[in-house]
């Protein structure tokens with residue numbers, strides 16, 4: 001174990017060079033940029049506050065450009081401070097800079113807030129004339145998107161009261177739940193485990209360990225069930241009154257608006273996924289055979305398949321990712337190549353460096369940076385592929401400017417997941433040990449299930465819960481359990497034996513409370529990519545050019561318009577079926593491999 005840990009991967013020296021943002025924590029340009037931005041923000045407010053409806057389209061354009069420049073300055077400072085801090089969270093100088101910039105940019109935001117608010121509150125005829133004016137065509141989507149909440153906004157004093165009362169209302173309940181669950185410990189083999197540690201036991205090869213972990217987890221949840229049900233009830237009721245006051249037709253409408261998709265698109269997605277639950281049943285039937293058990297219980301779902309896993313040097317990872325990207329389109333490899341050559345990646349694991357991985361878009365006048373902790377596992381190679389997918393997307397969409405480069409949640413994971421698919425396919429083609437291939441495939445299938453089927457079955461639970469809460473009033477704990485089991489049994493179709501313990505496993509899932517309606521966005525992104533991948537295989541080369549155009553468009557238009565050149569119709573059930581067909585193909589491939597390894 002220790003020998004493996006100290007084994008070098010070549011990533012130990014891979015550190016990024018942030019000097020395209022600032023030279024270092026002491027760079028005098030930091031203070032200078034803060035001062036300049038403050039002065040320009042004051043000027044901006046002086047000049048434009050209360051003036052919007054008096055502006056000509058040309059003057060309005062100028063105002064947006066100035067606003068965008070101020071936003072970019074704040075992002076540049078914020079990105080630098082955050083990136084620097086990520087590499088050494090224990091460095092007090094870095095921490096102080098991050099805190100300083102965070103507080104400064106919050107004040108800046110307050111100062112500039114009037115601009116978006118005046119735009120949201122502008123009369124419809126004025127707004128429409130601006131949105132349609134050719135001078136403002138570049139900013140059209142930003143103008144539209146910023147105004148989309150107008151029908152749901154209340155008067156200024158009402159908004160103020162709601163915002164203030166939310167602190168001790170909704171926000172307080174969410175925080176209570178988070179702290180309660182964060183502080184809860186689960187007794188296991190004489191130890192007091194955290195939630196993530198006890199749930200990690202469900203991935204253990206020893207079935208007994210998995211079963212006991214599931215029991216230990218359930219026992220503690222059971223004790224807390226009255227409190228948890230009360231929190232769920234309260235937040236569901238709070239959401240119901242919020243939706244009523246803000247005139248949202250259904251519990252999911254506000255989320256769809258945030259995601260820039262229509263209720264119809266989300267309905268089509270949900271319908272498509274729930275109609276293919278047979279794929280879930282087929283896979284778990286295979287997994288049951290592979291594990292050699294008579295019945296597959298809920299605590300067996302994450303059991304690993306036995307296979308030797310290789311280790312990958314940093315150079316191998318680089319070659320794998322660039323190779324797969326280059327095969328797709330030379331420009332992909334060219335852009336990704338710059339990340340390596342120009343030190344835009346920080347991959348070395350170091351003491352004090354935060355965990356996880358991300359790609360930071362920073363600002364259009366610079367370029368994105370990729371952050372990760374490379375240890376040589378196969379999943380690190382996939383993480384590199386994932387983050388470089390984001391990186392290429394962010395790099396290409398810089399041309400839209402900072403106000404329109406970012407995509408909504410639904411398409412935010414498109415390039416990363418697509419990049420992973422490219423590398424995974426290539427990876428599989430290079431591996432010839434059928435047992436390793438089967439294990440890799442099973443891993444991929446289970447990841448895909450987690451983002452597609454599980455999230456949609458959770459969306460069905462949320463739907464049932466919010467609907468029941470609105471129709472039946474306060475729900476007893478067992479009513480939640482009933483709705484949970486119905487929506488989960490519908491997905492497993494008998495392929496997994498759900499124990500009685502599983503009845504309360506809805507009660508710890510934070511997404512339901514933090515961000516109601518959020519979960520379907522994962523399925524949206526994943527299926528979108530799988531469907532695009534299916535088209536890529538059918539269409540060949542022209543596809544890659546169009547795909548790069550989609551990435552370039554960033555968040556400059558509604559997702560359905562951005563995707564239209566790919567011949568994608570998100571309201572069309574058959575489009576989503578294509579993505580599901582890809583998952584089915586992965587399951588078929590696993591079934592075939594299982595026969596050769598048997």
Ligand SMILES: [Zn+2]
Nearest residue numbers: 386390413416
């Ligand atoms: Zn991602």
